[in-house]
Amino acid sequence: MIRPAFRQLILALGSMLLAGSALATPGTLIRAAELKADAFVDAANLGNLTADTPLTVLEGKGGWSKIRTADGKTGWVRLLNVRIAAASGDGNALATLGNVVRTGTTQGAATTGVKGLSKEDLAKAQPNLREVAKLDGFRARPADINRFATSRKLTAREIAELNP
């Protein structure tokens, strides 16, 4: 019983959400690094950046972040060499979209967070054993797990645990 116009709005918002949060975010380079032309080690070196270079993160891909420096140079550095600035302010485009989907309006955004699993919701929660029991019915059989892995060409690899 959803009206066509509303349905279209939902679909449009949905596809915007699916496109991911390609937000330009301020950050800092935490150690000196080469600025690469592409997201791999052997890519051309576009220049050397010093530690603490302020930058804007444009997107991520694998272990790499695409960044722009204050003087307008764009390229790729290792994700773990970038530290995103601790955010301030109240939300961003993704959260605003969330509000529209949830309430049908951009007015009156909740300040206590989304309903469902907030601290307040947990405090009020009555334990629900019926829902827990449902989990047993969805347990994956070994054959299903095998199929899941092979359909993605995932193969198990031996990797040692990391030390702190």
Next chain:
Amino acid sequence: MKTLIIALSGLLLASGCTEQLRRAGIDENQVQAISNVATTLSRPDYTPAEEAQIGQLSAATLLGAAPLIADRETMQYINQLGGWIARQTGRNDINWRFGVINSSNVNAFAAPDGYVFVTKGLLRTLNDESELAGVVAHEIAHVIKRHYLVAVRKKDTTNALANVAVTTAQKGGVKNADILAGPLANIVQNLYASGLDKGDEYEADRLGVVYATRAGYDPYGLPRVLNLYAQNANSNGFDLLFSTHPSPQDRLQQLGKAMGERLAAYETDKINNTAFLRIKRKAVQLPDPKS
């Protein structure tokens, strides 16, 4: 070491020599602190049956706040993905159960005895299956390292479960209702609202990256998720995640130290995301349950 602490604190308390201790520069608070540690350590571990009950109570608490997604494909998907990653841990003895919670809050949870949950809000936020694998692997690590059980044990000063067992023994065993109504329920509720120790989170991050990489996923899935959290600080739906975890910046700092370039050779963007994107689309379209 454990025995030594217990023996020492027992000796200190029994001797009642607080005046001498004070002169030696040890105050009563310190004696009390040692005594508390000793009490915790000397309490016997939960039995496997008790662990299962705590796990069930924990899962019931989370699902009491918001139910599972009632979509068979989504539930099968998360159980197959989780089951594949859990295989890489060598803990086939654990009764792994995975679920997607129908809440727009962005979060993931683990409970003792093999329960792992991610929220609909998390699925909406992630970009690919390697990122989801990183989060699920992080929760699997909490289960394997028994982080929640140890935390419950520390707060369960009255040994609530054993008391329930004693008082209900005459009634023919412990009923679920007795546990759900007991003090343990409060402990579990508070734990999910307050979170684990920072060290537990850092350990789960390190192990999560390893488990996901063993399963064939991109090692940088979890670091990308942490970056995504950092970008969404103060956004709606991230409140509990932020108040119960160290900052994403600190987690990336710790993870960066541990990872270095050790797993760079396993980096991959070749994983088929078709199924993930279909599940994500469903998550985007599904409304929150009516309360």
